[in-house]
Amino acid sequence: MSGAGSPKVDVDGTGLRIAIVAASWHEPVMNGLIDGAARACAQANVEAVLYRVPGSFELPVVAQACAESFDAVVCLGVIIRGGTPHFEFVAGAATDGLTRVALDTRTPVGFGLLTCDTEEQALDRAGLPDSREDKGAEATWAAIMTAVTLRGVRSAD
Numbered sequence: 001m002s003g004a005g006s007p008k009v010d011v012d013g014t015g016l017r018i019a020i021v022a023a024s025w026h027e028p029v030m031n032g033l034i035d036g037a038a039r040a041c042a043q044a045n046v047e048a049v050l051y052r053v054p055g056s057f058e059l060p061v062v063a064q065a066c067a068e069s070f071d072a073v074v075c076l077g078v079i080i081r082g083g084t085p086h087f088e089f090v091a092g093a094a095t096d097g098l099t100r101v102a103l104d105t106r107t108p109v110g111f112g113l114l115t116c117d118t119e120e121q122a123l124d125r126a127g128l129p130d131s132r133e134d135k136g137a138e139a140t141w142a143a144i145m146t147a148v149t150l151r152g153v154r155s156a157d
């Protein structure tokens, strides 16, 4: 199970604005991830704006643009291995790109990129009624908690 040991996060994000950047491949899984992210934002009292990109490879460039005007960015995507070397290229480029965006812009990036062997595994993590995990919500809570922490660090300067 990929989520073993994950923390229970419940923070108040009042006043934060968050961009949710979501890829479009594997629609049923994406719908679950986006709903989970929206639920977490509502629960944390955070204002959220959704932007769509074609595939996970395009997440970093839009995340970078969003990082200029939002308190945090949540990136959602699904990459299924499917026996193609594209898996490694797309997953590696998206992961490296999102890490760079967070550090270069000093803006939290919630990492909601599922990399799975099969669509069934992805559905199991998508926050749907029959899923065991809710990775869209998890990535969103991580971004919100990090933004709240950074707000505290910066106000202590």
Ligand code: DLZ
Pocket: 023, 024, 025, 054, 055, 056, 057, 058, 077, 078, 079, 080, 084, 086, 087, 090
């Ligand atoms: C090309 C590609 C492949 C093979 N698989 C996926 C995938 O499983 N998930 C995903 O989000 N995107 C995939 N893509 C598309 C790339 O992310 C990208 O959109 C295209 O290469 C065009 O730049």
